[in-house]
Amino acid sequence: MDKIVRQEWDDKSERRLFSVVDVITVLTRSKNPAVYWRVLKNRLEKEGGNETVTKCNGLKMLAADGKMRITDVADVETLLRIIQSIPSPNAEPVKQWLAKVGYERLEEIKDPEKAIQRGIDTYTKKGYSDEWIGYRLRSVDTRKGLTHEWSQRGIMGIEYAVLTNEIYKGWSGMTAQEYQNLKGLTDENLRDHMNSMELILTMLAEATTREVTKSTDAHGFVENKSAAQLGSSIASSTKKQIEETTHKPIITPDNYLPDSNERIKLE
Incomplete structure (x- = not known):
């Protein structure tokens, strides 16, 4: 039985x-997946998995009868936790993969260089240049530095995504979702599909935002939003100067892969 898994992009989160x-239907072949899920939810709650259950919010989706009906939805992280609790042979490959990922994560915690090398190996296999990989890894460090700064200044939950959008809008003129749409992406990592200059300007916007945040001693969402707008505007000015000099746009619909027009989709 082929079953399409309904999905929606949530702009807010x-x-x-x-x-x-x-x-659940795909993994268990249950004839009544709604009942299966209700029983599983009860079991998870009894086993102390309340957090997993509460992260499954209701959302209206098109049902088999053609009507919009509320159904529980979950992101990838929460789904993986649910799958771990499903006793089905169809779920075993996913569980084994989770165990492998968990082991690799523990190894990376003990030796952070393993995580870096694994990232380099993955990008190299995809055909990225050493130069691009260097920019991408530095962009990860820049992003972590900024989010850590935000965490020390009262930013919580969805505010991270909102501030990130302010930075994207400030330097590129687009939200993260609009940027993804331009490149024809769905849930792929946007930065994995940027060219080198796009990555550099994203780093500049985030690094400058962090410095502005520290220099103004921003606290709370409103002050950090102002810092993000100012920091990203500096990157926007740099972008305009580069484009005026080179006579070509920095932002393009292309997904980056050297010496190829092939659109990539990272695993």
């Missing part, structure tokens, strides 16, 4: 959400 009962 910038996450792709999936129908839980559809995933």
